[in-house]
Amino acid sequence: MTQSEPQSIVNGAVHAALQGATSKFRFRSDRLNSNELNHVPRCQFGGREYLVTNVSSTGMAIESEQPLEIRVGQLIDGVEIYHHKQLFWSGSIEVSSLGDESKSAGFRVITGHISLAELQFRDEFLEYRLERYLLRRDEQASGLPQDWQADVAQLHSMLCEVHTTLDAYQKSDTENRWREVDMSRRLCAATFQKWAPQFLEIASRLDQTSSKFDADTKDLALNFSQTLLMRELTHGEIQRRAYEKPQGYAGDFRMMELTQAEDLEGDTLYQRFLQYFSQEMPLGKTVCARGKVALDAISKVAALNRPTKIVSLASGPAMELRTFVRETKNIDYKIDIFLIDQDEDALRNCLNALTKICAERGDNPPIEFHCLHFSLRQIMAPKRGAERELVSQVLKDVDLVYSMGLFDYLPQFLAQRTVNELFGMLREGGELLIGNLVRTTDSSWLIEYASAWHLIYRTEQQMHDLGSVLPVNSEVIADITNRCLFLRATNG
Numbered sequence: 141m142t143q144s145e146p147q148s149i150v151n152g153a154v155h156a157a158l159q160g161a162t163s164k165f166r167f168r169s170d171r172l173n174s175n176e177l178n179h180v181p182r183c184q185f186g187g188r189e190y191l192v193t194n195v196s197s198t199g200m201a202i203e204s205e206q207p208l209e210i211r212v213g214q215l216i217d218g219v220e221i222y223h224h225k226q227l228f229w230s231g232s233i234e235v236s237s238l239g240d241e242s243k244s245a246g247f248r249v250i251t252g253h254i255s256l257a258e259l260q261f262r263d264e265f266l267e268y269r270l271e272r273y274l275l276r277r278d279e280q281a282s283g284l285p286q287d288w289q290a291d292v293a294q295l296h297s298m299l300c301e302v303h304t305t306l307d308a309y310q311k312s313d314t315e316n317r318w319r320e321v322d323m324s325r326r327l328c329a330a331t332f333q334k335w336a337p338q339f340l341e342i343a344s345r346l347d348q349t350s351s352k353f354d355a356d357t358k359d360l361a362l363n364f365s366q367t368l369l370m371r372e373l374t375h376g377e378i379q380r381r382a383y384e385k386p387q388g389y390a391g392d393f394r395m396m397e398l399t400q401a402e403d404l405e406g407d408t409l410y411q412r413f414l415q416y417f418s419q420e421m422p423l424g425k426t427v428c429a430r431g432k433v434a435l436d437a438i439s440k441v442a443a444l445n446r447p448t449k450i451v452s453l454a455s456g457p458a459m460e461l462r463t464f465v466r467e468t469k470n471i472d473y474k475i476d477i478f479l480i481d482q483d484e485d486a487l488r489n490c491l492n493a494l495t496k497i498c499a500e501r502g503d504n505p506p507i508e509f510h511c512l513h514f515s516l517r518q519i520m521a522p523k524r525g526a527e528r529e530l531v532s533q534v535l536k537d538v539d540l541v542y543s544m545g546l547f548d549y550l551p552q553f554l555a556q557r558t559v560n561e562l563f564g565m566l567r568e569g570g571e572l573l574i575g576n577l578v579r580t581t582d583s584s585w586l587i588e589y590a591s592a593w594h595l596i597y598r599t600e601q602q603m604h605d606l607g608s609v610l611p612v613n614s615e616v617i618a619d620i621t622n623r624c625l626f627l628r629a630t631n632g
């Protein structure tokens with residue numbers, strides 16, 4: 141550098157102008173207080189043990205019940221620091237300060253340094269996380285039937301294997317043909333056909349054994365199977381949402397959309413396979429089939445020779461309405477369709493899809509969609525004002541009120557009240573249609589014990605009981621898979 145060159149050109153800053161701290165000038169290396177740790181470290185020297193109150197990379201402080209027989213400046217060799225009974229540091233220290241009555245002292249380490257990162261690793265990762273796992277594992281190993289544990293391990297092993305196989309194929313497919321829509325589906329279908337029967341059979345067997353568990357054993361079991369199986373299932377968006385509940389709940393509309401989608405999504409073949417698996421396992425097929433029951437009811441209403449009104453409660457992605465709009469040829473009379481969901485994203489996404497399908501028809505069908513960002517609670521107990529007005533003035537004279545995928549969350553008493561409330565929205569001749577899934581050994585076990593998604597399944601008797609509160613006779617019908625029951629009632 142020449143005398144005339146400004147310093148900043150060479151070193152990026154005028155070094156003479158660099159600043160120190162504006163306050164708190166004394167620099168101290170990072171320090172960990174023992175009360176921030178799960179286990180207080182202990183220090184041994186001179187044949188005695190002391191509590192370590194804080195520690196830094198260059199020193200530590202201890203407390204003693206008896207006065208310490210040491211003096212400032214004294215060197216002490218053979219010092220050992222233990223964390224939860226494991227030796228973590230050893231070396232020499234120098235006494236740098238003594239507290240009141242010599243019952244506390246500060247030291248400077250003079251051989252090497254103390255790694256705070258290692259201390260935190262031991263404290264948080266080993267002694268908290270891993271320790272908790274080991275305690276739980278021990279409890280699970282003794283509290284859960286051996287056969288049951290072995291079956292869960294089999295499922296895990298089968299998931300690992302199919303994952304590895306699909307990854308290997310994907311890697312070998314240098315032209316990435318697996319990504320093509322048809323190819324993806326064919327590869328997943330072939331894999332499912334080969335692999336799923338054994339997998340589902342084990343899940344069914346587990347369901348039988350699990351049904352005998354008492355509440356404590358069930359808790360242990362859920363933890364065991366979810367921890368193990370989600371390792372592999374977390375790659376699937378449906379399973380991950382069910383387990384992680386990203387919106388505080390699963391964000392079901394997206395799960396339902398993926399379960400009923402024609403195209404498989406995902407950046408790996410394995411991810412797509414997990415979506416395919418959700419679609420093809422028995423209850424996945426039922427989710428599609430129950431939509432067909434709703435579609436038939438919608439079509440029946442649309443065939444009436446007059447304007448009509450339909451309400452879908454907990455509409456989610458409303459795949460059945462998408463099919464209706466796409467496939468129904470002549471729609472001569474106006475149809476007002478009210479989509480009600482507490483999830484704004486569900487409504488936005490669904491309305492976009494429905495509007496797009498309407499536009500693609502090219503004949504501008506006389507269908508008007510009304511989205512109500514409304515929850516069941518607002519329907520059952522609307523606040524005075526706009527809410528009450530909406531329920532009493534808008535949600536009335538309806539030709540069809542239907543709901544699928546909501547009652548599976550409602551306890552019987554609330555479900556009955558809801559049935560009654562929805563029935564009250566109907567015009568004369570209007571129809572109420574309420575779907576509820578039936579417990580299905582393999583799928584229900586997987587949904588619950590792998591993905592932590594807990595549903596209220598209903599029997600035919602419980603469905604009849606739902607309808608018993610109505611002023612008319614109701615009937616219970618089933619979808620084509622026989623795994624979704626519908627309460628159906630006509631007003632008048």
Ligand SMILES: C[S@@+](CC[C@H](N)C(=O)[O-])C[C@H]1O[C@@H](n2cnc3c(N)ncnc32)[C@H](O)[C@@H]1O
Nearest residue numbers: 392393396454455456481482483515516544545
């Ligand atoms: C399992 S999905 C079913 C969606 C659709 N009916 C189907 O069959 O694909 C459940 C839907 O209910 C909605 N939902 C859940 N609780 C609700 C409540 N209390 N009020 C209104 N909607 C609710 C969720 O946002 C979600 O879109």
